[in-house]
Amino acid sequence: MTSIHRDKRLVAALAAGALLIAGCGGGGSGGAQSSSGQPSASTVSPSDMQNEQKAPDRLLIDVTIKGGEINPTNAQLEAKTNEPIVVKVDSDVADELHVHSTPDHTFKIEAKPGQQFQFSVDVPGKVDIELHHLEKTIATVQVQP
Amino acid sequence: MTDGSVVVLAHGLGGSSDLPIPYTYALIGAAWALTFTFGVVALAWRRPRFDPDKPGRALPLWVTTAVDAPATRWVLAAAGLLFAAWVAMAAMFGTADGNPLPGVFYVLMWVGLVASSLAIGPIWRAVSPVRTVYRLLRLARLRDGRGYPRQLGYWPAAFGLFAFVWLELASPDPGSLGAIKLWLWVYIVVTLTGAIVCGDKWFGRADPFEVYSVVASRFSPMRRNPQSGRIEIGNPFNHLPTMPIRPGTVTVLAVLLGSTAFDSFSAMPVWRNFVDRQTESAATATMLRTAGLLVFITVVVVTFWLAARATGGVDKRTRRELPGVMAHSLIPIVLGYVFAHYLSYLIERGQQTVIDLADPLGHGWNLFGLGNAEVNYVLSLHPSVLATIKVCCVVGGHVAGVIAAHDRALKVLPTGYQLTGQLAMMLVMVGYTFTGLYLLFGG
Numbered sequence: 001m002t003s004i005h006r007d008k009r010l011v012a013a014l015a016a017g018a019l020l021i022a023g024c025g026g027g028g029s030g031g032a033q034s035s036s037g038q039p040s041a042s043t044v045s046p047s048d049m050q051n052e053q054k055a056p057d058r059l060l061i062d063v064t065i066k067g068g069e070i071n072p073t074n075a076q077l078e079a080k081t082n083e084p085i086v087v088k089v090d091s092d093v094a095d096e097l098h099v100h101s102t103p104d105h106t107f108k109i110e111a112k113p114g115q116q117f118q119f120s121v122d123v124p125g126k127v128d129i130e131l132h133h134l135e136k137t138i139a140t141v142q143v144q145p
Numbered sequence: 146m147t148d149g150s151v152v153v154l155a156h157g158l159g160g161s162s163d164l165p166i167p168y169t170y171a172l173i174g175a176a177w178a179l180t181f182t183f184g185v186v187a188l189a190w191r192r193p194r195f196d197p198d199k200p201g202r203a204l205p206l207w208v209t210t211a212v213d214a215p216a217t218r219w220v221l222a223a224a225g226l227l228f229a230a231w232v233a234m235a236a237m238f239g240t241a242d243g244n245p246l247p248g249v250f251y252v253l254m255w256v257g258l259v260a261s262s263l264a265i266g267p268i269w270r271a272v273s274p275v276r277t278v279y280r281l282l283r284l285a286r287l288r289d290g291r292g293y294p295r296q297l298g299y300w301p302a303a304f305g306l307f308a309f310v311w312l313e314l315a316s317p318d319p320g321s322l323g324a325i326k327l328w329l330w331v332y333i334v335v336t337l338t339g340a341i342v343c344g345d346k347w348f349g350r351a352d353p354f355e356v357y358s359v360v361a362s363r364f365s366p367m368r369r370n371p372q373s374g375r376i377e378i379g380n381p382f383n384h385l386p387t388m389p390i391r392p393g394t395v396t397v398l399a400v401l402l403g404s405t406a407f408d409s410f411s412a413m414p415v416w417r418n419f420v421d422r423q424t425e426s427a428a429t430a431t432m433l434r435t436a437g438l439l440v441f442i443t444v445v446v447v448t449f450w451l452a453a454r455a456t457g458g459v460d461k462r463t464r465r466e467l468p469g470v471m472a473h474s475l476i477p478i479v480l481g482y483v484f485a486h487y488l489s490y491l492i493e494r495g496q497q498t499v500i501d502l503a504d505p506l507g508h509g510w511n512l513f514g515l516g517n518a519e520v521n522y523v524l525s526l527h528p529s530v531l532a533t534i535k536v537c538c539v540v541g542g543h544v545a546g547v548i549a550a551h552d553r554a555l556k557v558l559p560t561g562y563q564l565t566g567q568l569a570m571m572l573v574m575v576g577y578t579f580t581g582l583y584l585l586f587g588g
Contacts, residue, residue: 073421074414102160102493102522123522125161126412135427137417142164145528 057083061129063138065091065109070131075139082120085141087129089115096132101125101143106132158247159320162412163489163525166532171586174536178578181544182571185551186564193556195549197387198371201379209376218271222280225272235505236326243507248498250325251313256487257495258354262361263480266368269358275336276348276355282341290344298350298392301339303400305332305353307442310404314411315434317427356397363388364476364545385476385549390469396446398475402577403442405482409584411437445577449475452573456566458559470557471570474550478574481542482581485535489524496520535585543578547571 059079064071079085087097090113099105102123109115109131121127121143129138211217236246261268270276279287312328313319332353339347348355368384370377388394410416411434424430453468496518503515510516524531550570558566 074417076414100159100161102525104159121161123161123525124164124528125525126164127161135430136421140412140414143161144164145526 059083059085059141061085061087061139063087063089063091065089065093065095065131065134067092068134070134070136070138073136073138077139077141079121079141079143081122081124081143081145084118084120087117087138089117091115093134095134097138098128098130098132100128100130158251158490158494160494161525163531163535164528165587166535166582166585167529168586170532170536171582174540174582175579178540178543178582179575181540182547182575185544185547186567186571189548189551191555191563193552195380195382195386195552197383199379199383200370201366201368201377201383203370203375203377206375209374212376221271222277226274226277228272229274231502231505235502236322236329239505240507241322243501243504244322245498245501245505246322246325247320248494248501250329251319252487252490252494252498254354255309255313256483256491258358259361259480259483260491262358263365264367266365267355267358267362269352269355270348273348273352273355275333275340275352276345279337279340279345279348287341290340290342290347293343293346293350296392298394299356299397300393301351302353302356303393303396305335305351306357306397306400307404309353310400310407311435311438314404314408315431315438317431350391357401360388360397360401360476361480363473364480382545382549382552385473386553388473388476390466390472394472395449395468395475396442398472398479399442399445399449401479402475402482403445404438405479405486406445406580406584407438407441408486410441413584413587448573448576452569455569456558456562458562458566463557467557471550471553474546474553474570474574477542477545477549478577479542481538481540481545484542485538485581485585488534488538489531492524493520493522536582539578539581539585543574546574550574 057080059077061072061075061077087107089097089109091109092111093109094111095109097107097109097117099107099119101119101121102125105119107117121141124143124145127141127143129141130136131138232246232249235244239246258269308328308331312324316324318324336348336352339351343351349359350356363385364381365384366378366381368377368379368387369375371387416437420430420433424433449471450468453471454464456464456467459467497520500515500518500520503512503518504510524534551567554567554570555563
């Protein structure tokens with residue numbers, strides 16, 4: 001039950017690092033991070049890249065909070081253990097992102113677009129990602145070994 | 146760790162929950178449950194076999210002497226009181242983060258109690274801190290209570306158990322220390338007042354934890370010989386019918402079964418979306434979850450009650466008694482279901498709780514060197530093993546329930562109705578098990 005409050009810069013650095021690694025792991029499809037046009041809550045699709053490339057092992061969840069409307073809610077997603085999970089948040093309100101993995105993670109959300117939070121889960125299980133103050137579940141990620 | 150806000154936690158414990166069991170596991174489990182059920186009804190024995198008066202294999206006399214020795218009793222009681230004081234210290238002076246209270250409350254007192262009662266018998270009687278306080282008050286010349294009203298039966302316990310599952314599954318913030326502390330204060334005050342007014346029978350009938358412990362212990366191989374009181378090991382099926390039939394027995398079991406099912410159900414996206422759509426505020430969401438919980442419990446009560454009564458050839462009075470007479474056959478189903486759901490909680494969160502207990506105030510204490518220990522996520526790391534165990538628990542509990550119900554039906558139903566009189570009960574039990582497997586797979 002230890003909530004880890006990461007420094008945002010650290011998160012950003014980690015995210016950048018992990019993207020780099022994920023990109024390298026995918027054999028050079030590292031340019032697939034133009035995520036603004038991504039559909040919400042989908043894995044990064046490599047279809048627009050060279051089609052011999054495998055999808056980089058990474059789960060991207062695109063969250064928008066606008067005027068009390070949250071998108072997505074209660075999404076059902078899948079990931080692998082130790083795979084980076086990136087939550088990209090555009091918000092017009094400050095909140096807290098709670099990740100109920102083992103151990104739990106907590107991230108501070110500010111009222112601004114383009115925030116990225118990254119974590120990975122090393123114990124398999126169903127992980128709820130929740131907005132603390134709005135009391136909504138964004139997604140449940142089934143983390144398989 | 147620095148901010149004081151209390152995290153909203155699933156089950157009040159946070160962390161991830163179990164992965165759903167694979168589809169094939171659910172199917173195989175369901176197939177076995179169905180096969181066994183009709184195998185038992187059609188092919189099994191035709192004369193009742195289980196009898197609470199059948200003696201088991203007696204353990205050496207010193208075991209009984211040691212267990213019953215006043216010194217042992219006082220040591221156990223003191224240990225319970227000391228542990229309660231330790232947890233109370235954490236609850237009152239500890240930090241919100243890493244506090245052992247939610248783990249002690251939701252894991253040790255709920256699931257751990259069932260496991261230990263199943264293994265060695267109704268342990269809560271021996272360690273209950275409130276009982277100990279009452280005994281000390283009696284030593285200090287507290288007067289006798291006025292006696293426990295018979296017609297109340299297990300109803301206060303059923304209510305207490307409902308209050309527990311309500312806090313865990315329906316209340317707005319099950320993980321908040323404040324909510325758990327309030328619950329425990331009410332529990333202590335109600336239990337102690339009840340005992341002072343009604344005498345010590347109150348504990349056995351109205352303390353939710355003691356009744357839960359007694360329920361689980363009825364399927365334990367460890368028991369006392371009904372005549373000599375000696376501790377023996379015997380067939381759990383001979384022990385099972387000793388579950389006292391009192392007003393509220395069926396409701397107690399239904400609260401346990403229905404709430405566990407609701408726990409899975411409430412994690413399903415269908416239900417969550419429904420709650421989100423229907424409700425604006427946390428209060429209405431709580432009301433909706435409370436209604437959902439009540440519906441699950443009511444469905445169990447009503448289906449079991451109807452199924453137990455659905456037989457021909459009995460007079461009105463017998464029919465009225467049938468649900469109580471059959472109630473013990475729900476115990477293995479409840480136990481199988483509870484373990485299927487909460488085994489990983491017990492093993493993994495249990496470890497975390499023990500580690501947290503070594504440092505109750507967050508001062509970096511390191512009792513017994515436990516502060517350095519790390520949780521071994523042995524079950525979560527092997528999801529297929531966990532899924533197999535879960536299916537075995539559900540199906541095993543179901544089969545045991547069916548066997549117990551079959552045997553009791555042979556005893557209480559008149560000849561000519563013994564086969565047909567069981568059918569409704571078997572169908573209902575199959576229904577519980579299919580629902581249970583479906584929820585484990587889909588929830």
